[in-house]
Every structure is written in structure tokens, then in C-alpha cells.
Amino acid sequence: MEVTGIFTGILIGLIIGALGRLVVPGRQNIPIWLTLLIGVVAALLGTLVAGAFGVADTRGIDWIELALQIGFAAIGVSIASGASGRRR
Numbered sequence: 001m002e003v004t005g006i007f008t009g010i011l012i013g014l015i016i017g018a019l020g021r022l023v024v025p026g027r028q029n030i031p032i033w034l035t036l037l038i039g040v041v042a043a044l045l046g047t048l049v050a051g052a053f054g055v056a057d058t059r060g061i062d063w064i065e066l067a068l069q070i071g072f073a074a075i076g077v078s079i080a081s082g083a084s085g086r087r088r
Helices: 003-023 032-053 063-087
Strands: none
Touching: 003 032, 003 063, 032 063
16 A cells, blocks of 8 residues: 555545444544544554455446445444443
8 A cells, every 4th residue: 555545544544434334323432533543443444455355446436436435434433332332
């Protein structure tokens, strides 16, 4: 992965984190910085999984990769929100 790919992944991850938070129903009691961090990790994880299935590089918009990234972000936000809710 090149340096521009890493920066692009971070920027996309920030957006993915916000989308993942929107997908999860209800109120999440986690800070926004954690949501964005989850988004960056989810974007990288979604790209790795899409690459493993051979759908990371397609013509046009990579809808499957994007769906995987948002799904991982939603799962991450749900887990973080659930863990945060139990501590309070």
C-alpha cells in the first residue's frame, strides 16, 4: 500500500465511521473520536476482506467493498456502544 493509499484510507475511514454510526439504531454513548477511529479500522478491514474475495478492484465504484466497510463500522460502533453502556 502506498502513502497516498494510506491517507485515502484514513479519509475514507472517517466517513465510513460516521456512516457506521448512522446505520446503528438508537443512541450511542461513545465519543466521536472513537467512532472515527472505528471507521478507519473498518475501512482497512473491509478493504482486506474485499481483496481476499477478489472484489477490491472493480470497474467503477466498488460497492461490495464499501458495503463491507460500512458493515464492519456498524459492528464496531455497536460493540463499542454496548461496552460503553455496560460500564456506566
